[in-house]
Amino acid sequence: MSIKVGDKCLICGDRAEVYSTNDINYKFIECNNCGRVNYNTYDFNSSYKIDKDILASYLYYNGKIDKLIEDEHHYDFIGSQKKFEEDIKIYPYAKYISKEECIAWYPKSFSEKVDVILIGFAKLLKFDGCPITFTDGQLLSALFIKRYNKDNIETSLNERNLQLKFILIYLEDNSYIKSMDQNNIMLLPNALSRIDKLQKDIALNSKYVFVAMSFAPEMSEVRMAIRSAIEQSGYIPRIMDEIEHNHQIVPEMLYEIRNSSFVIAELTGHNNGAYFEAGYALGLGKEVVHICKKDVFGTDGHFDVKQVNTILWENTEDLNFRLRKRIEATIM
Template identity: 35%
Template sequence: MESCLFCEKEIKFASLGSKDASRAYCPQCGEYEVSRTAIVTIIHNHLSERQKANISGWLVENQDFEINTTNFNNFLINLSTPSFLNKADKLLTYIAKQSGYAGSSIKYDPKFMSHSYSMNPFELEAVIEYLGETNRVLAEGGNYYFEHEYKITPNGWIHLDQISKNNEHSNQGFVAMWFDDSIRALYDEAIAPAISDAGYDPHRVDLREHNDKIDDEIISQIRKSKFVVADFTGHRGGVYFEAGFAKGLGLEVFWLCRDDDLKDLHFDIRQYNCIVWNDSKKEELRKRLTARIESVLSHGNNS
């Protein structure tokens, strides 16, 4: 049995046939794909325990992510460490999603570790202890954290409602773009690392685990974000909607478009200062987007 590259739990690897990659089924990190060259890169980097915890946490929030050498080197290895309070909120949110209804209890599972971005059991216990002391979670039964059943208290549900409406301290940058393989490299090589370089955490709905309708998840994630990066290449209606919704909430939107699609850009968007890019200048786009985010919002909290 092989071990996970990030949490070291025993996992199953499945070959993806013609693809130069394998699919990992991890009880803690969830499911992800990783290329063979990325595996070599990850091993040779000798990741710290904190880096492993951050990547594990990001993967469990972004199920089915495809790890390659580009996105590993550009932003996975530099992921931010959430604050202690943010770790507690993340774990509380996970428990809520696993709970069928208010008043129900759930058993401990290994994903508690990743959802709280904990390096080890001691850190996880501290997060759980805080949730108990703040009367947000009630732990019942057993002597150890992994033996307990967990129930969110009324105070915990109220707190979740409050944080879902407040993005003032959010470190998330929502990415609205065409879900197409032809521009997948744009996200991996430019947008995600640019957001990370500016001190924020990139999020795209098709890379996240959720059970709701995708439109509902998009709205929820935009509400939780500090800003939106919208790329209009391909002129998808969903991108126009997401950018418009973000503007309606008063969020900052950063506008992008590939040069050969600029002529078809909707007239309402042309009034904004759009960053134009092409396939040969992704590094330039990365630097320009980072600079613009920092000039408008200042540097974020991930470094």
């Protein structure tokens, strides 16, 4: 049984519901800015130390507004891989958030921040000209406002307002937005044309790698090996557990493939979805890296892919190593 143990988000510091979990080191957070998060409070202070401002903006853009499905079982997991591998067997909708992924995603320059902000606004746009409404906390996450200073102490209201003013004035001066009032923003045609141009460039410079694979529980270690190979090569894995779970090919998945730099297709489980997604990516002219467990491939690898140069792995360590080498050799 989970019990409510707090009303302040452990990440963004805004009002939120915080619950106990069956593991003393983990708290479950329901936050209007960060979404639904199972959060390792112990690791955060030790091995998983990451800037909470980075985490808050990451969760807002990738968990809160970019959630692929509305489901009460969906949540972002921030903690140890070992614990996640246990969790995913019970909660197949959980999504693992790695520190490396947050840092790789976080915009590196002011101009990159503006790009992320405008694309995020566009996702919230119901129709052209419709005002977009934010709570105060959502605006802080969306506009990359620093909530904490170097010593991890919360910034003052005045410091936050100065930052807000700075970015809002820039967006207005460039005719990207019109602030209707404190919490309502209108996206202007100039922003929409910048977004159009950006979206054309995104696939070319994408940091994302789409992973097509089976999500059967016995594949969780394989998934972790693939994930870390991608991250170690400086890319961000996009693994569509939630969608795959419904055995549907949905528009969001096709969108993810289009926006990926390349695709990895894991074929051990003879997952029909993986063959479909690999084919779709090939049709778009994207590089597809096939991987398959050696003894499975030897006996019954699918005929059409037998000619393709497939990475045949023996164990997850071997898989991680060879996948990294392949990415470095052929993609980078």
